[in-house]
Structures are given as C-alpha cells and as structure tokens.
Amino acid sequence: xxxxxxxxxxxxxxxxxxxxxxxxxxxxxxxxxxxxxxxxxxxxxxxxxxxxxxxxxxxxxxxxxxxxxxxxxxxxxxxxxxxxxxxxxxxxxxxxxxxxxxxxxxxxxxxxxxxxxxxxxxxxxxxxxxxxxxxxxxxxxxxxxxxxxxxxxxxxxxxxxxxxxxxxxxxxxxxxxxxxxxxxxxxxxxxxxxxxxxxxxxxxxxxxxxxxxxxxxxxxxxxxxxxxxxxxxxxxxxxxxxxxxxxxxxxxxxxxxxx
Amino acid sequence: xxxxxxxxxxxxxxxxxxxxxxxxxxxxxxxxxxxxxxxxxxxxxxxxxxxxxxxxxxxxxxxxxxxxxxxxxxxxxxxxxxxxxxxxxxxxxxxxxxxxxxxxxxxxxxxxxxxxxxxxxxxxxxxxxxxxxxxxxxxxxxxxxxxxxxxxxxxxxxxxxxxxxxxxxxxxxxxxxxxxxxxxxxxxxxxxxxxxxxxxxxxxxxxxxxxxxxxxxxxxxxxxxxxxxxxxxxxxxxxxxxxxxxxxxxxxxxxxxxxxxxxxx
Numbered sequence: 001x002x003x004x005x006x007x008x009x010x011x012x013x014x015x016x017x018x019x020x021x022x023x024x025x026x027x028x029x030x031x032x033x034x035x036x037x038x039x040x041x042x043x044x045x046x047x048x049x050x051x052x053x054x055x056x057x058x059x060x061x062x063x064x065x066x067x068x069x070x071x072x073x074x075x076x077x078x079x080x081x082x083x084x085x086x087x088x089x090x091x092x093x094x095x096x097x098x099x100x101x102x103x104x105x106x107x108x109x110x111x112x113x114x115x116x117x118x119x120x121x122x123x124x125x126x127x128x129x130x131x132x133x134x135x136x137x138x139x140x141x142x143x144x145x146x147x148x149x150x151x152x153x154x155x156x157x158x159x160x161x162x163x164x165x166x167x168x169x170x171x172x173x174x175x176x177x178x179x180x181x182x183x184x185x186x187x188x189x190x191x192x193x194x195x196x197x198x199x200x201x202x203x204x205x206x207x208x209x210x211x212x213x214x215x216x217x218x219x220x221x222x223x224x225x226x227x228x229x230x231x232x233x234x235x236x237x238x239x240x241x242x243x244x245x246x247x248x249x250x251x252x253x254x255x256x257x258x259x
Numbered sequence: 260x261x262x263x264x265x266x267x268x269x270x271x272x273x274x275x276x277x278x279x280x281x282x283x284x285x286x287x288x289x290x291x292x293x294x295x296x297x298x299x300x301x302x303x304x305x306x307x308x309x310x311x312x313x314x315x316x317x318x319x320x321x322x323x324x325x326x327x328x329x330x331x332x333x334x335x336x337x338x339x340x341x342x343x344x345x346x347x348x349x350x351x352x353x354x355x356x357x358x359x360x361x362x363x364x365x366x367x368x369x370x371x372x373x374x375x376x377x378x379x380x381x382x383x384x385x386x387x388x389x390x391x392x393x394x395x396x397x398x399x400x401x402x403x404x405x406x407x408x409x410x411x412x413x414x415x416x417x418x419x420x421x422x423x424x425x426x427x428x429x430x431x432x433x434x435x436x437x438x439x440x441x442x443x444x445x446x447x448x449x450x451x452x453x454x455x456x457x458x459x460x461x462x463x464x465x466x467x468x469x470x471x472x473x474x475x476x477x478x479x480x481x482x483x484x485x486x487x488x489x490x491x492x493x494x495x496x497x498x499x500x501x502x503x504x505x506x507x508x509x510x511x512x513x514x515x516x517x518x519x520x521x522x523x524x
Contacts, residue, residue: 158350161318161338162364162405172363176354253354253389 041223046230049223058212063231066197066208069125073132074193078186081137085144089178095145102141110134111199118203128200128208135196136189143185147178179250187243194236269297269445270330270341270412272317277326279312286312288469290326294462297443301460303453303501308466310449314417317447318344330413343411345419349398351390351405358386361405369409376408377401380434396427400434407438414439416448420455429485432459436482453501457494458483465501473500 004010027043029035037045053059084102088095110131121127151174159173201210209228216224251257277290286309294300304310315321317328319338328335330342351360362373377383380400390398399419406414416435420428436459439446450456456463457477465473475497477483483490 152350154346154348154350155352157320158344158346159363161320161342161344163338163340163409164364172355173352176352179354251354253391255391 038220038222041226045223046226049221050227053212053224053227062207062209062212063235066201066210067235069128069201069208070132070193070197073129073197074136074189076129077133077136078140078189080133081140081185081189082144082182084137085141085182086148089145089148090174102138106138106142110196114200114203117200123205128197128205131200132193132196135192139188139192140182140185143181143188144178147181147185148174150181151177180247180254183243183247183250186246187240190239190243191236194232194239198232268412268443269295271296272413272445272447273329274313274317275327275329277313277316277328278324279309279316279321280324286469287466290466290469290471292464292471294445294447296445298462299439299446299448299460300462300464301448301450301456302464302466303450303456303497304466305501306451309469310466311417313466314344314415314447314449317413318342318415320344339413341411342413342415343406343409344415344417345399345402345406347418347421349390349395349402351398351401353390355390356387357382357390357393357401360390360401361408363405365408372410373404373408376404379407379438380404394427396423396431399423399427399431403431403435403438407442410442410444412444414444414446416446416450418449418451421451428455433482435459440481453497454485454494457490457497458485463497465497473497 005014023043026040030037030040030042050059084098088098113134114131117127117130121130155173155177156169159169164172197208198210201208202214205211205214209231213225213228216222216228248257272292272294274290274292277287277292278285279287290313292300302310302313312321316323317330317335319335319342322336330339333339351357352363355363358370358373358377361377362370365373374383374386377386380403382397382400382404385393385397385401390401393401402419420431423431432455448456448459453463460477463473463475463477464471477493479487479490479493485491
C-alpha cells in the first residue's frame with residue numbers, strides 16, 4: 001500500500017482526489033434533485049456559464065481587474081510592511097517609536113473600515129487597493145520584524161570579524177537569515193489579500209469577480225455565483241503555489257526544502 | 260607561500276595591564292602577555308576564567324576596561340583587518356555555498372585565494388555544496404579555510420575543536436599545525452584541553468582568577484608525539500598544576516570570601 005501510494009503519478013494526483021470527490025458528490029446531489037437547483041445548480045450549468053462568460057470576454061475582464069487590484073494592493077501594503085519591519089528590526093529606537101502605533105492599528109479589523117473607506121474613496125479602485133494594502137501590511141510587517149530579530153547574532157559577529165561592510169552584512173547575512181520568516185508572512189499575506197478583495201468587491205464595486213457574483217445574485221444566477229467561488233478558490237491556490245515555489249527557490253540551502 | 264615576505268607573516272602581539280570587568284565582576288585583572296611574530300601560544304583555564312573574553316578583546320570584539328592591546332605598533336580599538344577568528348561553532352552562512360562562505364570578506368578578484376584555502380583543508384571538491392550537508396569536522400575545516408583565505412597575520416582560535424569527536428580533533432590539530440608552519444601567522448589558541456595545548460603551542464599559558472598563573476614554554480620538537488613519555492609527563496604536570504590550584508582555591512573560598520567581593524564591601 002505504502003509503495004503503491006508513493007509512485008509518482010499517484011503522488012501527483014493525490015492532492016486533487018478530495019476536490020474531485022467533492023464535485024462528484026455535488027453533481028450527484030443536484031442531478032438527483034436532492035438539493036434544489038435554485039440553491040445548488042448543476043455542475044454542468046456552472047461549466048456552461050463559464051464558457052459563455054469566457055467567450056464574451058467578460059470573465060477575463062473581471063478577473064484581470066480583480067487581479068490588478070490584488071496585485072497593486074499587495075505591492076503597496078507588502079512594501080510598506082517590509083520596510084517598516086526592516087527598519088524596526090534593525091533599530092530598536094525606531095521600534096520604540098513606531099511599534100506601539102502599528103500594533104494599535106493592527107488590532108483594528110481592517111474590514112471594519114469599509115464604511116469609512118467608501119466615504120473616503122467612493123467605490124472606485126482606490127478603496128479596494130487601500131483595503132488590500134492595509135490587510136497585507138501587518139502580516140508582512142510582523143514576520144519581517146521577527147525574521148530580522150531572530151537572525152543568529154553569532155553570524156552577524158562573524159560577518160563583522162570577516163570585514164563585511166554594513167551593506168554587505170545586510171545583504172549577505174541579515175536578509176537571507178530573515179527570509180524564511182519573511183516568506184511565511186508573504187504566504188499569509190496572500191491569503192488575506194484574496195479575502196479582503198472578495199469582501200470589498202462584494203460590498204462596493206462595479207467590476208471584478210465580486211461584482212460578477214453580486215450582479216448574479218440580483219438575477220438569482222446561482223451558477224455564476226458558484227463559478228466565482230470556484231474562481232476564488234483557484235486563484236487562491238495559484239497564489240499559494242507561487243509562494244511555495246518562491247520558498248523552494250530561495251530556501252534551497254535549508255535541508256527542509258531538499259527533495 | 261610565494262607572495263608573502265616571511266618577515267611580515269605574523270604580527271607581534273603585546274598586552275599590558277589588561278583589566279576587564281562586567282559590572283561588579285572582575286573577569287581579567289592585569290594580564291601581561293606577549294607573543295612574538297609567528298609564535299603559537301595556547302591559553303588554558305577552567306571555564307569562566309576569562310580566556311574567551313581575552314580572545315574577544317584581542318579580536319576587538321570587546322573593549323578592555325583598562326589596559327592596552329597592541330598588534331605590531333597599532334593599539335586595538337576595533338576589529339583588526341589582519342586578525343581572523345575561528346569560533347567554536349563553525350558559524351558558516353547556511354544560505355551560502357561552501358566556497359562563498361570561504362570567500363566572505365574577500366574581493367571578487369581574490370576568489371582564487373578562497374579556492375586555494377579550501378584546497379588546503381582538503382575540501383576543494385565540496386566547494387559548491389551547502390554547508391548543511393557537511394559533517395561537524397568538515398564544517399570546522401571550511402571555517403579554518405575561511406579564516407586563512409585572507410592570509411591573516413594573527414589567527415585567533417576560540418576552542419574551535421571543542422565540539423569535535425576525538426579522531427576528527429587529532430586530524431584538525433595536525434591540519435592547523437601544518438598550515439601554521441607553512442604560513443607562520445601568530446596564533447592564539449583558547450582551549451580547555453591541556454593535551455591539545457601542549458601538542459600545538461610553543462607556550463602554554465594558564466589563566467586563573469583573571470591572572471596569568473603559569474607561562475610555560477613547551478620544550479618538545481614538532482610534530483609532537485602523544486604517546487611519548489616526556490610529553491605525557493609534561494601534560495600531566497600542567498594538569499596537576501591546574502587541579503592543585505583548584506583544590507587550594509576551594510579551601511580559601513570556604514574560609515574566606517573571594518577577593519572581588521571583599522573589594523566591593
């Protein structure tokens with residue numbers, strides 16, 4: 001059994017067994033009318049509406065808009081979080097000055113700011129980007145700070161004895177030492193990025209995947225709503241895979257990532 | 260070594276009236292020590308006697324409370340560019356390949372020096388591996404190569420072999436001795452192993468209660484034989500000296516408070 005389970009093909013397929021079973025179960029339940037089609041549409045209907053939306057170009061448009069928002073917000077929030085984490089990690093004076101404020105702001109649920117954000121920015125791009133940026137900032141900040149603080153001080157001392165200048169000490173010792181933790185923050189932030197985007201797109205928007213779902217609700221098109229949910233799941237998985245790929249690439253030196 | 264002039268190989272190390280205290284605790288009290296260029300001295304002592312602190316001060320990692328350390332005619336104020344330390348833990352950067360670890364602090368044009376140093380410790384073939392796949396002894400050899408790659412004039416060894424198994428240890432001692440003989444850098448070895456000190460050093464120095472309690476020249480020719488009766492007797496004598504003082508000291512402690520506390524009151 002063990003041997004069979006570790007053949008390459010089966011190993012590749014294994015993660016997808018559960019999703020396929022879920023879809024099968026769904027298909028059986030709705031095809032046999034155990035669950036009303038108004039509540040849970042047929043899988044084939046979802047596929048059909050997927051095809052229609054794809055052919056009309058609407059789907060690509062909405063996905064690319066959502067993707068742009070997510071990416072821009074992530075860059076801004078992640079960038080600020082990284083810089084703040086870096087500064088506070090290196091200088092305890094900066095940490096004293098900034099950390100309390102950051103922790104207070106962090107503990108405000110950023111989605112609670114939606115009403116305010118809508119008042120400030122309206123329902124345009126800025127409001128979504130702002131929310132994503134705020135959501136992403138803190139996990140990146142905390143993990144960067146933690147990563148830099150936990151770099152082995154023996155290695156830093158060694159770097160100094162061996163004549164590394166501050167810039168190369170940062171680049172060769174501190175940054176790589178903090179990287180595992182920074183990447184954990186990145187992965188966590190990617191999850192929050194989608195979550196924030198989904199919520200903010202369903203509340204106030206006129207484009208994007210969330211808009212597609214809200215618009216479909218008006219007309220009781222459950223197939224399209226389900227399609228958007230599947231899309232979010234796939235996009236989330238994609239983001240996570242990219243993060244995993246980065247981890248494997250950047251942390252090759254770590255025996256944990258050896259295959 | 261073809262490129263270096265023999266007279267410039269080792270530095271002259273001179274330490275005068277060196278004191279170091281952490282808060283109320285006096286760690287070193289008036290150390291006077293001199294090492295000729297190219298000399299190999301070993302400093303022994305029980306743990307907590309301040310030998311590591313002394314080494315860190317020679318390296319410029321810590322500042323003396325009072326007193327001076329001179330390397331040639333320059334007073335040590337901060338990290339000295341011609342001194343290299345080999346630490347007890349190898350302190351290799353796990354995210355840099357072996358060769359990049361050895362080349363740390365060297366310019367790009369000096370990379371060949373790193374390759375040569377790695378060759379000298381017998382690990383030329385492992386240049387492109389991650390440090391995590393090496394054994395403890397191999398890691399220490401890489402760290403020795405790293406220390407020697409820049410052709411230091413002063414090599415400071417902070418119990419570098421303490422964590423190795425007995426066989427690897429003997430191998431490393433032989434390697435250190437032969438590289439020292441080739442390159443003639445001045446060497447200060449901190450160790451708690453009397454045998455290691457006697458096998459490797461020209462002089463063995465014992466630190467007790469923050470002072471130099473013994474400074475003995477080792478009279479045997481190299482390479483020294485561990486099994487040799489005279490060497491063994493010499494080692495034994497030093498050991499007795501270390502232990503004997505310990506017994507006397509414990510009697511003193513039971514009768515009276517140790518001197519630092521008395522001074523404070």
